[in-house]
Amino acid sequence: MRVNALSRFAGPLFALLYAAAWILLWPTEQPYWVLPFGLRFGALLLMRTRNWFWILGAEILASAFCEWRSGLPIGGAGFVLGDAPEPLMVAACLWLLRRAHLHASLNTPEDVARLLLSAMVTATVATAGNAAMMASLHPAAPVEMLGTTFGSDLLGNYLGVLLVVPVMILMFRERPTQSALAELLLDGLLVMLPSLAILVTLAEYSPQPQFARVLSLAPVLFFAFRHGWRGAGLAMLITSVGLNVTEDMIGRGAPTAAAHLFLAVAGTGTLMLGAATDALRRSSERVAQQNTHLAAANQRLDQLARQLRDAARGNLQAEEDLRKHMAAELHDELGQNLTAIQTHLKLAQQRLGNAGLDDIGQSINGILGHMRRALHKMLDSLRPSVLDEFGLLRALDEGPVRDMLTAAGIHYVTDLRGEPRLLDDETLTAIYRVVQESATNVVRHSGAKELKLRLRIGLRDSGPVAILDIRDDGTGLPATPRPIRTDGGGRGLQGMSDRITALGGIFRIHPEPIGLHLRVLLRSTSIGTHIGNFPIPGR
Missing domain, CATH: 3.30.565.10 (Histidine kinase-like ATPase, C-terminal domain)
Structure with a gap:
């Protein structure tokens, strides 16, 4: 009953959370830096398609609320042609991409490349649609202005996906373990906070503030190597937000397109590096597990080989003992009997001669000699007595x-x-x-x-x-x-x-x-x- 109730109200609940997040991120929108686009892309990527209606409806209402609070005029045709088409185009692109097996995962460099390529395609379609709508609403707008707007929106939309979607996947789809989260928080306190303070100081007091943008790559690389794509995504978002807030507070104005283009290229590379680090770490763990299993298997094989050798040695020893026993029995019983027969035959030799049976005695002696030689050969094959004697x-x-x-x-x-x-x-x-x-x-x-x-x-x-x-x-x-x-x-x-x-x-x-x-x-x-x-x- 409780599960059914939760599933029934899941759509409205997601819509409320999404609208609140949209209202919080809407004021941060700047040229070349559009975090709400990343929020929309991540929500549609993570949610089931049956809840998309709630997400899109919440975004349209939240956008209308934000424009009303900002004092912007809300016209029916302008709102419908200006704000409504972009969410629908993004939803259509993601629906097609999800049918082409796009999934919310950054575990491998291939997953990162697939996700970012999908983000670029979606951002291009949405930006081209907005440019077409702008051209239809303002036919007299210069072509140069439309091209500049297209480039600015495309870069901003891609950066929004690059900065927001990894964090959303981290929070809702692939959460780290408690130990990994503890290490991530500890490194955030020991590394990220001092690094961010240094970067903010450089951005405020350095005569060439673009150096802060370049140096911001250092903590991102550190987190990518140490914590994989999760660390890279969090570090990129924190440093980017920190630098933008600092430059806005000191009144320096929005960063240039070149700075954001550097962030897009560097962020893409560090996210790929983090995914490769995670893949390498998992591969190393699998190799270590396989080595452990192989070592245990080799140990069992060695133990089995020792047992087989011991069993074979025991069988060999039992065979030699049996041979020795048989040789002793044959020597004692058959050898003594042959000796007794020869003795009796020698005693009866004179009586055989008197009876004219010398040839029979000689024949019996020959047979006994042959039997003695055969017995000696048999005893030697059973147990080499010469080994004991010599x-x-x-x-x-x-x-x-x-x-x-x-x-x-x-x-x-x-x-x-x-x-x-x-x-x-x-x-x-x-x-x-x-x-x-x-x-x-x-x-x-x-x-x-x-x-x-x-x-x-x-x-x-x-x-x-x-x-x-x-x-x-x-x-x-x-x-x-x-x-x-x-x-x-x-x-x-x-x-x-x-x-x-x-x-x-x-x-x-x-x-x-x-x-x-x-x-x-x-x-x-x-x-x-x-x-x-x-x-x-x-x-």
Whole structure:
């Protein structure tokens, strides 16, 4: 009910407020400085079209009242042809411009340019209409006088829009926040009032008062940079009103057309500058928000990556523990059973010979030997026992890797330096597995004659580091990737890469004209459990 009542009386209420504002601004009208035109333009721009009738009616009544108070004659034809057409022409222009998507906004330089261009078009149409009406009422008026009047009214109407409309948009459409308003008021007290006092003093006592007009641009620029278009609009209105009132009080007369033209050009530029400053500030805030969101997203991604690495490391450790358990079970159960069978067979060898079954005993011995070799190979693939017996460096230099390469006729060159006890068990196993898989690939696929292995282990600021470099002179990578092995062995290069990545390391493949070059970087998460109190090489 209350909302309906307010909407019902909104038109008359706006009309009363508009008439009061028009009566207050009507005495300030000067050549080249017409604030009531800006009031009309801003009201029609901000109001809904259904309330325009109240605005136009209030303006016509307020104009008649002001002319009556001033003692001007009010004739029917003169009033109708002199005062009534201009509001109607402005309303018609704004109706067309609003249908062309003109809106009351100064947030961007494009909005400012669109609004000021619309103001120029509207002022031109209204001024041309007034000139036509004047020519019809005074046919004997000289053409020079009509041209001078046209230029004076056009500049004054544009300045009225430039000075009044930004303040109206600030008050009724895009009000600042409380903090921004507090900063604006504080700067007004600390900057605008002293600046205005200096400008008024220069305008009154300087032998060249036009300098005050030029210097008035300084506080306007300050407010444009600091508070955007809102500060620029308020500063322009305050300085312009202050200087005009001062010059009127000291009896110097109205400023020249050149002074007002400077104000129009400078005001247009500072309003564009203020809008650009606001747009840049909003863009910076959006960039800062995006950076904050990106930083949070990167933090979540890093956390997820750490969780994935920890999970992969846990899976790898669980796999190694399972391999170790299976190797121990096979060694204890199957190995002992094979030994028991061989022992019983050796004890029964004489009785088999007496029965003429020597060939059966030899065949069983051959089968048991083959089973023992297969078991040894299986145990080595599950858990390289040589790593526990010899340590990493001896296992790489003298263990099964060298035996396999020597049996294949491949020259094996090693360059191993550092202290393996700096590394944890997972890193040691990963290094051996990568070398073992690389050697297997070289024997099976590359046709190489030489394999070079280079290993460096040492301490860095981030902790223990191992750098592994493997090169061969074989055929290199195939044109199409080989299928993943299903015979119980590794998974080739992909398996090596997955193992190193799970430990947070770096695995790089460098194809060369001859052979293949692998580089691996591993950082141990902790110093090995078997490290003692001894000098650390390379520390």
